[in-house]
Amino acid sequence: MPKPGQPLPIFGFFRRLIGRDRAFRQAITTITGTAPSNVQLYRLAFTHSSLVRQQGEQARHQSNERLEFLGDAVLGTAVAEYLFRKFPYEQEGFLTEMRSRIVNRESLNSIALKIGLDKLVQLDAAQGRAARSRSVNGNALEALVGAVYLDHGYKTARKFVLARLLKPFVDVKAMTETTTNFKSKLIEWAQRNGKNMRYELTGEARPGGVMEFSAVVVVDDEPIATGMGLSKKQAEQLAAERALTVLGM
Amino acid sequence: MPKPGQPLPIFGFFRRLIGRDRAFRQAITTITGTAPSNVQLYRLAFTHSSLVRQQGEQARHQSNERLEFLGDAVLGTAVAEYLFRKFPYEQEGFLTEMRSRIVNRESLNSIALKIGLDKLVQLDAAQGRAARSRSVNGNALEALVGAVYLDHGYKTARKFVLARLLKPFVDVKAMTETTTNFKSKLIEWAQRNGKNMRYELTGEARPGGVMEFSAVVVVDDEPIATGMGLSKKQAEQLAAERALTVLGM
Numbered sequence: 001m002p003k004p005g006q007p008l009p010i011f012g013f014f015r016r017l018i019g020r021d022r023a024f025r026q027a028i029t030t031i032t033g034t035a036p037s038n039v040q041l042y043r044l045a046f047t048h049s050s051l052v053r054q055q056g057e058q059a060r061h062q063s064n065e066r067l068e069f070l071g072d073a074v075l076g077t078a079v080a081e082y083l084f085r086k087f088p089y090e091q092e093g094f095l096t097e098m099r100s101r102i103v104n105r106e107s108l109n110s111i112a113l114k115i116g117l118d119k120l121v122q123l124d125a126a127q128g129r130a131a132r133s134r135s136v137n138g139n140a141l142e143a144l145v146g147a148v149y150l151d152h153g154y155k156t157a158r159k160f161v162l163a164r165l166l167k168p169f170v171d172v173k174a175m176t177e178t179t180t181n182f183k184s185k186l187i188e189w190a191q192r193n194g195k196n197m198r199y200e201l202t203g204e205a206r207p208g209g210v211m212e213f214s215a216v217v218v219v220d221d222e223p224i225a226t227g228m229g230l231s232k233k234q235a236e237q238l239a240a241e242r243a244l245t246v247l248g249m
Numbered sequence: 250m251p252k253p254g255q256p257l258p259i260f261g262f263f264r265r266l267i268g269r270d271r272a273f274r275q276a277i278t279t280i281t282g283t284a285p286s287n288v289q290l291y292r293l294a295f296t297h298s299s300l301v302r303q304q305g306e307q308a309r310h311q312s313n314e315r316l317e318f319l320g321d322a323v324l325g326t327a328v329a330e331y332l333f334r335k336f337p338y339e340q341e342g343f344l345t346e347m348r349s350r351i352v353n354r355e356s357l358n359s360i361a362l363k364i365g366l367d368k369l370v371q372l373d374a375a376q377g378r379a380a381r382s383r384s385v386n387g388n389a390l391e392a393l394v395g396a397v398y399l400d401h402g403y404k405t406a407r408k409f410v411l412a413r414l415l416k417p418f419v420d421v422k423a424m425t426e427t428t429t430n431f432k433s434k435l436i437e438w439a440q441r442n443g444k445n446m447r448y449e450l451t452g453e454a455r456p457g458g459v460m461e462f463s464a465v466v467v468v469d470d471e472p473i474a475t476g477m478g479l480s481k482k483q484a485e486q487l488a489a490e491r492a493l494t495v496l497g498m
Contacts, residue, residue, distance in 0.1 A: 066339075073326040076325065077325070080319050080322040080323075084318070089310050091314065092315050092317065092318045105460070
């Protein structure tokens, strides 16, 4: 029994619970720049599937995987628009490549650690180490973007992505300089040498619902190199790289 | 010389020009549900790269390819949210598969034809037939979504996608029924038979910046089937399909 004047343990329990909730809300506000309205969404964003998988495969919709699916799309759109406006004279291939470098697994994991998401992610201790080694934090970051989108709408989610993730942590300029654009190089070569060049593209469906593309670089009506890839751009980029080799560059 | 009382030909020229512009604005309003503010964006959305390619590869940023990149992301986000809300108990794999069935090349081409985009797309007559045979109209539809997004913001673009493209032209319910979800079937089997099952996933980087995933279905701590794929979900889906075969289902 507590001594007189000391609070009943039950109150301590509630106080700790409320304190924890307040700390969580504060953390979300600090990270996203906006106070959460529906705090459950953010709890979900930090629930790794290992935590609910003990309840069986069918409980997976109670993990952050669905929010990750949504957040991935929102993040991709925000970054796409950012790049679209920032590089008005660059082609689609450049924008696609830049985006995939910004939102790739490794980059997202690294940003997630920098904003301290690893301290918020809830996972099963037994599976913890194995899970950590994969992309738990990057996935939680995508899920967090999804949570902000559902809680406050696209504009707020976009602002979170650009102001709190992209601008502080991604050196877009340096990335531009190291983005090896074989296609641009090939175009420059063609212009310098007065050559007419184009790509011929074909696509083929592969087992598993994947499209495989094949691009042929044609210079003055002569095919000089071929590239394959899982997107038009990838195929063209590879074909351009090989064409440059063929041309001795 | 025109007879007295007949308008000078020059006025006829302007009238036709203005009439054409008015007709174009009207077409956009009918298709998207919102009158265009910046009509140039929509002109760009319907400019196929074949039309500017005569001016060389470097003119490609004046085609609809950049808008297609942006619109693809916006479309993906709108459909992702729609599915997320419509199927609250489905897992990420289901949502991903449904979305790829809704926004795939073939589906977009078919919707684009139904709303008459083929009459608006501008392409080089010489390359016309070859270009038409590919996904010119579906790509223009993505570019149109990008144009609406830049012109009126995300909310309007989302409304266009859901009210004017998805709901009238995509039978989501029928699609759900034909979506062969091997993973769900496997879960049901495990539940019926009191088995404990999980997936073990590994990913590996492949040349060309592609990740290849491998999923192992483990039933009561015994691996029974493996699947490979370019996404976690694809690998799991294939592994589940094979597991069902192994289990004689």
